[in-house]
Amino acid sequence: MSSLASERPGTMSPISLARGVLRTECSTSPSRRRSAVRAGTAIDLRTTRANSRCPTRRTKWAALKDRTERRGPVSVTVRLPENGLDLARRVLASRIHDVSEAKDGWCTVVVRYHDIESVRQLLRFGDHIEVLTPAAARERIGQLATIPAERHSTPAG
Structure with a gap:
């Protein structure tokens, strides 16, 4: 052969x-x-x-x-500083469903995901984002954010 x-x-x-x-x-x-x-x-x-x-x-x-860019059935509403909107448009791209006018320097943005677990993408905004709704997404972001906080609370080694 x-x-x-x-x-x-x-x-x-x-x-x-x-x-x-x-x-x-x-x-x-x-x-x-x-x-x-x-x-x-x-x-x-x-x-x-x-x-x-x-x-x-x-x-x-x-x-x-299609799997990456298709908007999912889960709508997540977040608050971002007005100056972070450009970064959000680059990072979230076609997942952004709606953007409100800025009030007091903050914008409200509706992002669509396939499931709640996908909100972990929002962690890259660090302390420049607040998840408003749904409660399950807000809770999940809180859980995910505590992991690195706990990991970095004690000296390395």
């Missing part, structure tokens, strides 16, 4: 790597297509995988993007 035939799907052996061979294989494809291409040769993977059930980079990226 050749070294190419003994490799697992989607992997390259040191021998194949040394030869400059890129191998793609999909075990879920009915015909178990295999293609070996010498390095530097241009191929169109869309035609190679046209009738295959293998996820492509494009479909994997689309699924990851």
Whole structure:
């Protein structure tokens, strides 16, 4: 059996790597297509995988993007200083659902998550954020914030 035939799907052996061979294989494809291409040769993977059930980079990226950017059913209302709104827009991006006008230097922002546990993302704002609602999110942030506080309350070592 050749070294190419003994490799697992989607992997390259040191021998194949040394030869400059890129191998793609999909075990879920009915015909178990295999293609070996010498390095530097241009191929169109869309035609190679046209009738295959293998996820492509494009479909994997689309699924990851959807899971990351899709607004979830849990709405969390937070208070941020007005000067922290730019950072919030960069960090929270498409999760931001609504932003209120600033009053007394503070803005109210509604952020959407898939679950309460995802509020841990808000910890990066440190003491520049206050979770207002729901109570479960406020409680979870309080729990998560006590962990580093307890860890740093005694000298290291």
